Amino acid sequence: MSETNRQLLLKTRPRAEVQDSDFELREGPVPSPAEGQVLLRTLYFSFDPTQRGWLNDVPSYLPPVKIGEPMRAGAVAQVIESRHPKFKAGDIVSGTLSWQDYIVTDGGGMTGLNKVPPGIPLTWPLGVLGITGLTAYFGMLELGKPQADEVVVVSGAAGATGSVAGQLAKMRGARVIGTAGGPEKCRWLTEVAGFDEAIDYKNEDTHARLQALCKDRIKLFFDNVGGPILDHCLLNMARFGRIVLCGGISSGYGLDLPPGPKHYMQLVVRSCRMEGFIVLNYMDRFPEAAQALAGWIREGRIKFEEDIQEGLENCPATMRRLFKGQNLGKQLLKVAEPPIAR
Numbered sequence: 001m002s003e004t005n006r007q008l009l010l011k012t013r014p015r016a017e018v019q020d021s022d023f024e025l026r027e028g029p030v031p032s033p034a035e036g037q038v039l040l041r042t043l044y045f046s047f048d049p050t051q052r053g054w055l056n057d058v059p060s061y062l063p064p065v066k067i068g069e070p071m072r073a074g075a076v077a078q079v080i081e082s083r084h085p086k087f088k089a090g091d092i093v094s095g096t097l098s099w100q101d102y103i104v105t106d107g108g109g110m111t112g113l114n115k116v117p118p119g120i121p122l123t124w125p126l127g128v129l130g131i132t133g134l135t136a137y138f139g140m141l142e143l144g145k146p147q148a149d150e151v152v153v154v155s156g157a158a159g160a161t162g163s164v165a166g167q168l169a170k171m172r173g174a175r176v177i178g179t180a181g182g183p184e185k186c187r188w189l190t191e192v193a194g195f196d197e198a199i200d201y202k203n204e205d206t207h208a209r210l211q212a213l214c215k216d217r218i219k220l221f222f223d224n225v226g227g228p229i230l231d232h233c234l235l236n237m238a239r240f241g242r243i244v245l246c247g248g249i250s251s252g253y254g255l256d257l258p259p260g261p262k263h264y265m266q267l268v269v270r271s272c273r274m275e276g277f278i279v280l281n282y283m284d285r286f287p288e289a290a291q292a293l294a295g296w297i298r299e300g301r302i303k304f305e306e307d308i309q310e311g312l313e314n315c316p317a318t319m320r321r322l323f324k325g326q327n328l329g330k331q332l333l334k335v336a337e338p339p340i341a342r
């Protein structure tokens with residue numbers, strides 16, 4: 001194969017926001033698969049706030065990306081050449097891959113290499129049927145367990161995880177309030193995704209809006225952002241309320257972390273429970289959840305958006321979009337036009 005393989009390798013560890021200069025764009029030959037391996041052409045990358053955490057050289061649920069390695073990322077790819085019994089050329093697969101055009105793999109890794117079933121749009125396994133949809137499913141339905149008529153607040157509600165989480169709570173009959181940055185996202189929440197109320201935390205007084213909508217009545221808070229929004233919700237929890245701690249993107253996931261929630265003693269005085277989770281805890285149940293989500297999408301009960309950027313070289317800038325709130329729904333990047341002819 002005469003084409004070159006472009007890779008984005010981690011050059012320096014960022015302290016705060018990722019910079020283009022933290023990565024080196026290197027060109028090299030396209031690798032060849034050995035026995036038991038496949039050669040993949042990456043098509044779409046998933047962008048996930050947790051990737052920023054993978055750049056910190058600190059203990060976490062996965063080892064940090066090493067200096068000189070291509071940046072780890074969820075991706076959909078096409079099998080170009082297979083010397084693996086499970087895959088054949090032309091198969092479309094998803095898995096935890098990395099920022100490069102071509103990859104040789106034995107199909108292992110965090111979530112393995114999974115064939116994308118026919119009829120499923122290529123981007124869905126990275127979003128609504130992928131990690132973010134599954135996180136919403138398990139976080140909301142298994143941990144949060146929303147009940148009919150309960151007040152449920154979801155932060156980061158117009159993002160990939162929050163938008164699905166809120167709609168799942170609506171399906172259980174809850175009254176759902178979302179927080180999101182900007183009028184456009186808030187309109188999408190109430191007019192498209194069926195949230196009962198949306199609070200534009202960038203332009204409104206979040207605490208005042210929560211007091212007006214649900215003072216001391218939040219039974220379930222599904223938190224994607226932490227920071228001031230977590231504090232506002234802590235001050236408005238109902239007695240015996242639950243907080244599902246999904247993420248804390250307002251910290252930036254860099255090395256300089258802000259102080260924790262000021263009002264955490266409200267957990268004591270209001271007898272609330274706050275519980276974190278990692279979606280990988282539920283890996284053995286991913287097929288069941290993806291099937292349920294696909295059914296609800298087909299029935300029109302779950303709406304979702306995708307923001308698709310283009311070009312491998314734009315990966316670092318696309319990662320920054322998540323932390324600036326520039327994405328509505330799932331943040332993706334297209335690296336190649338599928339399907340690739342051999």
Ligand SMILES: NC(=O)c1ccc[n+]([C@@H]2O[C@H](COP(=O)([O-])OP(=O)(O)OC[C@H]3O[C@@H](n4cnc5c(N)ncnc54)[C@H](OP(=O)(O)O)[C@@H]3O)[C@@H](O)[C@H]2O)c1
Binds near residue numbers: 277325
């Ligand atoms: N526990 C798990 O296993 C698991 C798995 C996947 C994801 N997560 C977490 O779930 C959360 C959402 O992830 P996602 O992939 O679905 O991303 P996303 O919500 O699609 O995108 C991130 C969103 O975060 C919001 N945001 C950024 N900075 C913020 C700030 N300072 N304050 C408030 N909101 C801010 C932005 O929306 P606005 O415009 O509204 O600001 C942005 O669009 C993240 O915290 C992520 O780490 C957890």
